[in-house]
Amino acid sequence: MKKIKVGVAGYGVIGQRLADGIVKQDDMELVGVVDVAPTLSIRALYDSPKPYDLYVVDDSMKAFFEAEKIPVKGNFDDLLSRVDIMLDAAPGGVGIKNKEIYKAKGVKAIFQGGEKNEVADVFFHGYANYPKGVGKDYLKLTSCNTTGFIRAVDCIDKAVGVERVVVTIIRRVADPGDTHRGLVDVAQVEKVPNHQAKDLMLIMPHIEATGALIHVPTTHGHIITILATPKKKISVDEAISLFEAHPRIKVVDIAKGFNSNTALFKYARDKGNKRADMYEIGLFREMVALSGDNLFFTISIPQESVVIPETIDGIRASLSLQTDGKEAVKLTNKYLGME
Amino acid sequence: MKKIKVGVAGYGVIGQRLADGIVKQDDMELVGVVDVAPTLSIRALYDSPKPYDLYVVDDSMKAFFEAEKIPVKGNFDDLLSRVDIMLDAAPGGVGIKNKEIYKAKGVKAIFQGGEKNEVADVFFHGYANYPKGVGKDYLKLTSCNTTGFIRAVDCIDKAVGVERVVVTIIRRVADPGDTHRGLVDVAQVEKVPNHQAKDLMLIMPHIEATGALIHVPTTHGHIITILATPKKKISVDEAISLFEAHPRIKVVDIAKGFNSNTALFKYARDKGNKRADMYEIGLFREMVALSGDNLFFTISIPQESVVIPETIDGIRASLSLQTDGKEAVKLTNKYLGME
């Protein structure tokens, strides 16, 4: 089987995890990653046993890396000439500039949630609208929160239909080690509806959604409470069964120690997962309840890694590797170990 | 007019604010406060221009205070013999022991939310169930979160009726300066429903309520999102008008700088309020929205001071100063400057 050749632009929090995810796909090959400076993450990469090939945006940057004894494989053009598709994880706003380069070179690309929707032909989620992405040149993924809660809402929607959703997002304000943003002793609010609710409606236009966003001083996972109004009545037990059967949802028990966003991080770390990552959203069993006929539940979003599976689904769609979404996500899940 | 004589047990976060509140009531008189040790708050009281009279639990503790040059007015018995009613703000679990003392002395008392419901004849909220407290010897106040969101729910309920409520409480995990509890980089969850939703149903039994509780590392005010299902449709503007007319709700604008729990604290501090306190809950104007016919809104609870007005309402009820709740809260509000 000829493997799909994939490049990654931007070796930051998301980029490095996309690269890891590609390496795990039997039908894909990571050609390399491109970045602009020898960041801490790139130093770590080159201090690790098997670094990925590294490309620079332009040749003038080579000396900068080589001074740090970090070998450079080529430049952006070189990388683009060797790949079938680029995963663009450059900082928000850079992707739209990169797109012009991709177009000029005739290379497909998938952008992350930080870019504006205009960057892409389709706003994409592997489970909720896979067919829309099939054969398209440029996809944009939903952001981490939206990717995560759409999994859960889509899971209920496929079973009984969902009419309406209200989310309260308790957003971790920075990633671990980020010294450029943060809050101290503040829970900061924003205008309702939040962009995540609006994004859900773009992906699932048959659902009415609204929601609040509260930024809090934590780094290890957003917490979201979701109230979903189903079309047909569903019990707590039925809902839990559906969630448990979903490969990208991990139902966890508060009583067994999964009592917080950070407990999930600690679990992944204690288990020995690379980078202490999880691809699954966590869903707290003891927090599933009914309010009237509405289903109320709470999830935790591992913001650093949650979009990896859906991005890989995007490759499958864009390159028409699978035209059936179910088949596509099944393969992604299998290679990522989420069966 | 003969003034009602009031004592306060426990000069902690709540106790000191109850004392302040009593002093502001023209028809009440603070006889004194009783405590067990020269805490930081008591030192601060005695370094301030007009300290309240201080009583000790038993005479053996006198020397302890006097060594710190803090004068002692008498003991617990002395205080009880001089008051019509006690406001018990002792640490959770102590109130139930104190109650035996109050009963023996024939003194009425009002307990705070940290005590078990069994401590009192009535579980009380000044706006939502005032008549139940009239003439009763022992009342227990709702806790800070419940006191705050009942104000808003009751406000809508009185206008159009409320059937169902779902709350997501983002709970500040410690008060400012508390070194006995805290969380670092953790959003901790609990079993649904939280006790606050259950408490709402005890106070307003015609409403079905559930809710999630997430503890976060902040100190300056709980944030609560509330989804209320009204009996009659209500618009966003109508709801805001109702909230604006409520003396214990302050509608604030994110666009004007009220963008967080701490912004409300900062506002009170910049304004020069004593202890940087507010009695009102904050309600964020730009966060009032509809989901279907359900009303969705977000409030901030100043946990240290929010229960003061309703506790004073409790005095009015217990001593039958006013038999009509509307009249009672109007007086409390007037003396606390919340008209």
Place this chain on the structure above:
Amino acid sequence: MKKIKVGVAGYGVIGQRLADGIVKQDDMELVGVVDVAPTLSIRALYDSPKPYDLYVVDDSMKAFFEAEKIPVKGNFDDLLSRVDIMLDAAPGGVGIKNKEIYKAKGVKAIFQGGEKNEVADVFFHGYANYPKGVGKDYLKLTSCNTTGFIRAVDCIDKAVGVERVVVTIIRRVADPGDTHRGLVDVAQVEKVPNHQAKDLMLIMPHIEATGALIHVPTTHGHIITILATPKKKISVDEAISLFEAHPRIKVVDIAKGFNSNTALFKYARDKGNKRADMYEIGLFREMVALSGDNLFFTISIPQESVVIPETIDGIRASLSLQTDGKEAVKLTNKYLGME
């Protein structure tokens, strides 16, 4: 006695406290404050019983304030024509532009630590180099940390001489309610020496100083450990006596509850101090110790209010109200209630 007329530019964290401080000086008069927008602090001012007169930078801004029902007394020029001296607490970098305006109008000014030293004729500290400021048109105050630890170092220096100082500054990273900066779960370091140690050497050139700066996720006061090498041996008890005799140092006991930066904030708040402020630095009694002959001690800096007294000293120097520093600080202290 003719009172000195003072204006304040910038009604932010420092500016509002400068205004309060001026109002307390019997020999000074606050003419008004000038700002560019109806911030949260200005709203709070105009919701308080006795607001200060407000000026706008230029007339075009008037409408903006008046739309919020905040009365405007005049513009920057009006204010400058009515004052003897300006206290400039504008954001860092604005002061240097304002200086040209002050020069053009022939108005003296005192700048805060956020400006570059070039803004002023003298880099000033009320206790450590008062004579240098006498009669000078433009002074720049030391920043909050430097102002605070110079008090303590100068106190020992005046008694026994100090040769060398090493400081470790554990810096609170944002003020309460600041949503523009912050850190979550990070202690961030900087190159040694920090600017504060360099600033100490500018003010006290006979001392060799170095130090480390570690930013931590707190808002209520910097903590600084100081190792001072004295010229003559000094005991722990002698040092404590010196500190206790200093009007701008408050020696506190951990054993009595002063166990943190936030405990000092809580104490000021519980005591009923306006804005929960303290002008004194806190010095922890149980943390004074010797290492060889070196004196080791730890202080807490109330970053919002600590520079007020020394800024007022600066007015006294610049306008030659007192030519003797001791007399000057004594008056400032008296009016601020720090005797």
Place this chain on the structure above:
Amino acid sequence: MKKIKVGVAGYGVIGQRLADGIVKQDDMELVGVVDVAPTLSIRALYDSPKPYDLYVVDDSMKAFFEAEKIPVKGNFDDLLSRVDIMLDAAPGGVGIKNKEIYKAKGVKAIFQGGEKNEVADVFFHGYANYPKGVGKDYLKLTSCNTTGFIRAVDCIDKAVGVERVVVTIIRRVADPGDTHRGLVDVAQVEKVPNHQAKDLMLIMPHIEATGALIHVPTTHGHIITILATPKKKISVDEAISLFEAHPRIKVVDIAKGFNSNTALFKYARDKGNKRADMYEIGLFREMVALSGDNLFFTISIPQESVVIPETIDGIRASLSLQTDGKEAVKLTNKYLGME
């Protein structure tokens, strides 16, 4: 070569890392770990590819684990009968009870810093006092902070002698995911000297040490500033060279992104280290400076993993595997990959 058989008591933060460390030693064998309940860490262990053998404290606990489908290899007695030495990482206070069991069975043991010194024959540090541990039955390791800064102090001491040390410890107050302790917006202080300075003097009695301890709301590594008075003058460059040559010290550059405690954690995570762990202390190059002839420098302590190497040194000492400390630490370092 017959391998030394090692057991671990307590599979918590330290215990699980001790187990990992033993597995890496070619001359040692992990027999198993013993614990009392199916904690999150044990669940993670049994969800990982190669779990360690698990023993229960007594047989009555077996059912508890088996209900969770976690297989149990035996009880405490079984484990003790199969090992040459126990590494006791039980919660503080339990080790002293376990010691009686170890003595009764004639099994050697090494305790962690949370136990009282009386638990052991020798208070031990692999670099600073290896000979004292040789052949002894019961050793107690220094705690994480002390273990870390002794490495650096000993490194300078071996080269030029150290007379005096002053440390300021900025202590992370909880480990990641810990919901039982924490601080919010508080920097908490303690009486000087801290126990770590006293412990340094127990291990290196020729040095006079004192120090301050400030607890701050972070989880990813203590930061310590150290002022060391050397017996012979040493330059900054010489000191850095010594630190760079030390296998358990990692000299890092702020300019290259190592700007905080959490940056070191992020680096280890990005590099793919198991559990995101580092055994080395971090030492910030740009923070090494002189104050007079005193050396001033700053380190970061990875509190979860820093004691692993010295504990393994302890096994080598206690069982007289190597009688020369240099040889012992060299082997430990080699197997842990720290050459």
